[in-house]
Amino acid sequence: MYTQNSKEAFIEAKKVIPGGVDSPVRAFKSVGGTPIFIKSGKGAYLKDIDGNKYLDFVQSWGPLIFGHCDKTIEKAVLKSVKKGLSFGAPTKIETKLAEKICDLIEPINKIRFVSSGTEAVMSAIRLARGYTHRDDIIKFEGCYHGHSDSLLVQAGSGAVTFGTPSSPGVPADFTKHTLLAKYNDIKSVKKCFENSKNIACVIIEPIAGNMGLVPADIDFLKGLRELCDKHEALLIFDEVMSRFRASLRGATGLVGIKPDLITFGKVIGGGMPVGAFGGLEEVMDQLSPDGPVYQAGTLSGNPVAMHAGFAALGKITENHDIYEELEELANFLVSGLKREAKKFEISLQTNVRGSMFGFFFNEKEVKNFDDALKSDSKMFAKFHKGMLERGFYFACSQFETGFISTKIKEEDIERTIKAAAEVFKEIV
Numbered sequence: 001m002y003t004q005n006s007k008e009a010f011i012e013a014k015k016v017i018p019g020g021v022d023s024p025v026r027a028f029k030s031v032g033g034t035p036i037f038i039k040s041g042k043g044a045y046l047k048d049i050d051g052n053k054y055l056d057f058v059q060s061w062g063p064l065i066f067g068h069c070d071k072t073i074e075k076a077v078l079k080s081v082k083k084g085l086s087f088g089a090p091t092k093i094e095t096k097l098a099e100k101i102c103d104l105i106e107p108i109n110k111i112r113f114v115s116s117g118t119e120a121v122m123s124a125i126r127l128a129r130g131y132t133h134r135d136d137i138i139k140f141e142g143c144y145h146g147h148s149d150s151l152l153v154q155a156g157s158g159a160v161t162f163g164t165p166s167s168p169g170v171p172a173d174f175t176k177h178t179l180l181a182k183y184n185d186i187k188s189v190k191k192c193f194e195n196s197k198n199i200a201c202v203i204i205e206p207i208a209g210n211m212g213l214v215p216a217d218i219d220f221l222k223g224l225r226e227l228c229d230k231h232e233a234l235l236i237f238d239e240v241m242s243r244f245r246a247s248l249r250g251a252t253g254l255v256g257i258k259p260d261l262i263t264f265g266k267v268i269g270g271g272m273p274v275g276a277f278g279g280l281e282e283v284m285d286q287l288s289p290d291g292p293v294y295q296a297g298t299l300s301g302n303p304v305a306m307h308a309g310f311a312a313l314g315k316i317t318e319n320h321d322i323y324e325e326l327e328e329l330a331n332f333l334v335s336g337l338k339r340e341a342k343k344f345e346i347s348l349q350t351n352v353r354g355s356m357f358g359f360f361f362n363e364k365e366v367k368n369f370d371d372a373l374k375s376d377s378k379m380f381a382k383f384h385k386g387m388l389e390r391g392f393y394f395a396c397s398q399f400e401t402g403f404i405s406t407k408i409k410e411e412d413i414e415r416t417i418k419a420a421a422e423v424f425k426e427i428v
Contacts, residue, residue, distance in 0.1 A: 001389045005050045009037045030397045031381040036388070041068030044407035046393055054393035055412055059403040061395075062209075062241050063266040065322075065355060066315060067407030073270045076311035080304045087303065094301040097310045101268065101278065104317070105249060107258040111278030112287060113301040117240035117265035118146025120275035121203070123295045124261045125150065127277070128201035128234045130293035131286050138192045138202040140183040142369025144210035145203060145238050145263075149174040183208065183368040184216060186223040193231050201234040201261075202227070206251035207242040209401040211372040213351040213358025221257045228260075234283070240265035240275065241401065244316060246354035247323050254353070267316075270308030326355035326404045329413055333404070334359055336417035343421070344428045346379070355404045372399060379427065386423030392416055 014020035021027045021035065028035045036048045044067050046054045059067070066073065080093075098111045114120050125137055125148075137150070145151045153175045179196060181188040183204075193199060202224055208214040228235040237259040243250040244267035252258060261279035268274055278284065288294045316322065334350035334357050341348040347363040360366050361376040361383070380398040387394055395402055 001052055002050050003034060003036065003048075003052070006037045006048060007034045009049060010034050025395075025397055025400070028396050030377065030399075031384040033385060033388075035396070036393075043067045043069070044405055044409075044412060052391065054388070054391050055408070055416065056393045057402040057404070057408075057416075058393055058395050059405050060271060061266070062245055062356075062401070062403050063269055063271050063312075064403075064405055065245065065267055065312065065326075067405040070270075070312075070315075072315055073308050073311045076270075076307040077272070077304055080307040083303070085302075085304060086299055088298050091301065091303045091306070093303055093306040093310060097268070097306050097313070100310065100313050100317075101264070101276070104313075105252065105262065105278075107252065107260070107280065108262060108278040109281035110284035111264075111276050112284070112295065113306070114275045114277070114295075114297050115273055115299050115302070115305075116146070117263065117275045118148055119297065120240060120263040120265060120277045121145040121151065121236075121238055122148040124236055124263050124277040124279075125201065125203065126295065127283065127286060127293050128236060128261065130291075131283050132200040132232070132234060134198045134200035134233070135177045136179060136196045136199045137177060138179045138181055138189060138199060140181050140204055140208075140369075142183055142211035142214070142372060143203075143205045143208055143238070145205075146240075150178050153178045153180060182370070183211075183214065184220050185368065186220055186227075189224060189227060193227060199231060199233045201236050203236040203238055205238045205242070206255065206257075207239075207246050207353050207356065209241040209356065209358075211369050211399050212360055212366065212375070213353065213356055213401045214366055214368070214372065215351060215353055216251075216255075217367075218255050218257070221255055225257050225259075234260040236261045236263065238263045242353065242356065243267065244313070245356050245403065248316065248320055267312060268309040269305045270312035272302070272305035272308040274302070274305040274309060322406060323354050326406065327352060329408060329410065330355060330357040330404045332410065333357060333413045333416060336413065337420050340417060340421040341424055344424045346424055346428060357402045357404065358400075359402075360398065382427040383420075383423055386426055387416075387419060390419040390422070392419055 039049045046056045149170045179192040239250045247253045264276040286293045330352045338348045349360040349362045351358045361379040377398045
């Protein structure tokens with residue numbers, strides 16, 4: 001596979017962009033080699049600047065449920081662009097998209113749009129603290145909620161610990177109010193509540209997508225709801241990745257557990273940068289200008305992103321069956337990968353939720369971050385390289401999630417499984 005143009009582009013990029021990329025995972029450090037520089041996308045496929053074509057299982061890390069250059073979304077964006085890129089003033093499309101989301105999600109009475117998932121989570125936590133008049137929060141090892149200071153923490157040696165910064169530039173004082181618990185371990189959460197009487201909220205990815213795909217157990221989520229109710233703390237579901245990807249109603253629709261606040265992103269922008277957070281009216285009304293909790297953003301509710309999101313959700317609500325269809329394809333893919341891996345005595349653990357899928361080169365089922373870290377990342381790197389060379393674009397990290405778009409067909413999955421069998425034979 002010829003990649004000289006990408007190699008040269010990466011060298012040039014590193015001269016003016018730290019690491020040559022604007023988001024660290026794109027640098028291919030965990031899989032080795034040079035990142036592929038993309039020229040264009042169409043439907044289920046990407047083309048790079050060297051002319052190589054790839055079946056895309058990343059789909060811009062989730063938002064492109066209808067693939068690249070969807071005509072309906074593209075039309076909505078172009079129509080909006082011709083009226084102006086941004087106004088810094090209210091537009092009716094913000095209200096229309098907000099109404100659509102609130103109608104689809106029972107625990108959401110009001111929603112506020114922002115420009116990224118990081119901003120959505122940061123704002124939701126500030127709101128929870130302002131509403132409860134408490135400072136501490138609980139998060140889980142392996143759950144990524146953006147790069148805001150209070151959430152960039154690492155776990156200690158025990159099952160639960162007060163957070164310490166995991167990045168230079170984050171003062172310890174910013175993270176001392178962040179308590180860490182183990183995913184799918186309710187005892188560790190109870191320990192957090194025993195250690196602090198000042199907990200404002202518990203935030204969790206109910207379908208974790210940033211340690212690989214690891215869904216939370218229903219009983220575990222029920223336990224979180226009960227603990228939050230008991231201690232009068234808010235429960236926040238971070239569904240920046242999973243909302244409208246796992247199902248029409250996200251994790252809440254799958255598990256039947258209602259959080260107090262939900263964060264959104266990805267799909268509700270239809271491929272444009274967007275985030276949002278919403279929840280119960282009594283909580284959301286604490287936001288400025290109605291309440292004392294301040295949050296603002298010049299480009300929040302950007303009309304181009306709002307029109308893209310409205311078009312994407314419109315297509316979704318017109319065809320509820322797409323989630324069953326995409327889940328069938330996702331299961332077809334991972335079951336095929338697992339079957340072929342078994343032929344070469346390679347242990348592969350898999351998960352599927354709607355159009356989301358994940359797999360680990362691991363001998364045991366992955367239930368939390370500790371389990372995920374025991375995966376064979378070197379094996380994954382070899383697999384990634386082999387599949388890329390054959391024209392299949394998977395996430396460039398063992399600890400990320402894959403996505404199926406409506407443009408991916410059964411014959412595409414069959415070709416993927418066949419190629420994976422060739423790669424497995426090479427790497428054992």
